[in-house]
Amino acid sequence: MSRKFNAILLDLDGTLVNTLYSLQDTMNKTLERFNFDPITLEQTKKYVGVGSYKFVERSVEATANRLYREAEKWEEKDEDKAFDLDQQADEVMEQIDDAYETYMEIFKDNCTFRAEPYPGMKESLDSLKEAGWKIACITNKPLEEAVLVLNYAFGEGYFDYISGDDGTHPLKPDTGVVTDVLNHIGCTNEMCVYVGDTNTDMETAKRAGISSIGCLYGFRDKKELEDAGADVLIKSAEDIGKAIEYLESI
Numbered sequence: 001m002s003r004k005f006n007a008i009l010l011d012l013d014g015t016l017v018n019t020l021y022s023l024q025d026t027m028n029k030t031l032e033r034f035n036f037d038p039i040t041l042e043q044t045k046k047y048v049g050v051g052s053y054k055f056v057e058r059s060v061e062a063t064a065n066r067l068y069r070e071a072e073k074w075e076e077k078d079e080d081k082a083f084d085l086d087q088q089a090d091e092v093m094e095q096i097d098d099a100y101e102t103y104m105e106i107f108k109d110n111c112t113f114r115a116e117p118y119p120g121m122k123e124s125l126d127s128l129k130e131a132g133w134k135i136a137c138i139t140n141k142p143l144e145e146a147v148l149v150l151n152y153a154f155g156e157g158y159f160d161y162i163s164g165d166d167g168t169h170p171l172k173p174d175t176g177v178v179t180d181v182l183n184h185i186g187c188t189n190e191m192c193v194y195v196g197d198t199n200t201d202m203e204t205a206k207r208a209g210i211s212s213i214g215c216l217y218g219f220r221d222k223k224e225l226e227d228a229g230a231d232v233l234i235k236s237a238e239d240i241g242k243a244i245e246y247l248e249s250i
Contacts, residue, residue: 003248007185007192008128008240009178009210012139012146012164013048014197014218016121017153021114023048027059029110030103034095036063045219049198051140051171052107056100064092104142111145112152118217120238122154127241134185134192136161138178138204140171160185173203178210193244202228211247213240 013019024044031038039047039059047058071085125135136159139146143164150162161184163177170176182188194205197218205212206229214230216222217237225233232243 003190005191005193005211005244005248006132007134007136007182007187008125008244009136009138009181009192009194011196011198011201012137012141012149014045014220015118015195015201015215016137017115017117017149019111019115019149020044020219022111022149023055025113026103026107026110027055029106030056030099031059031063033102034060034092034099036060036092036099037066048219049140049200051165052103052142053100056103057096060092060096060099064089067092107142107145111149115149115153117153118237120236121240124237124240125154125158134160134187136163136181136185138163138172138181138194140165140200142166172200173207175204175208178204178208193247195240197225199224199228202230213243213247 010016013023020041024039024041027044028038036059039062043059043062048055067085067089071082071089074082074085129135137146137150141149141164143162143166146164147162150159161181163181165171169180178189182192189208189210192210193213194201194208194210195213195215196202196205197215198220202212202214202225212229212231214225214228214233215237216225216233216235222233232246234240234243
């Protein structure tokens, strides 16, 4: 039996907007202040997706883990040096909260750095809006910065609702955020599709009973999205319309 959708829920980072450079740049500015190792674009892709605090934690851990590995290499050669390296790593881990505060301070002014909608995204969403669809964003990004990025990339008032981390509710994959968004836009889970680029997004959709579209152009790979149960995969934002047609036909 075919279905008919009229609402679309989308993740932000790696789905709606390519924010990879703003995330990496902000993090490396933060890490530099603490004399920690910078992170690469590939590390950034792996570390984001479950909230800003976790992003900071994973990025700081990368430096600590390097020191722990070095300590292991010195254990048989020089126990004192190994001990010192272990202590350095422990001290790095103790600074996660301070690093998070610094990251958030920098991010306020840096969240739109090189942030652009993915090619074809605005055209795809414009078509849905013209057809009367409700469009909402669900992100684990801090709400204030999420609004700034979306306004910068799409213009103010483009989305019917934006859900981000405001410190008052659990983050994805908890489905409470989905329920909240659906209540605000007046839709049910049967009426909407969910678009995202990570296993967190696919798990959120699955838990909420929503058909999911996995974005291969985003921050994670095909295997992760398939293993997480994506109903259909797209190579570009231009394919959203075709993916919806496919989901409506099954």
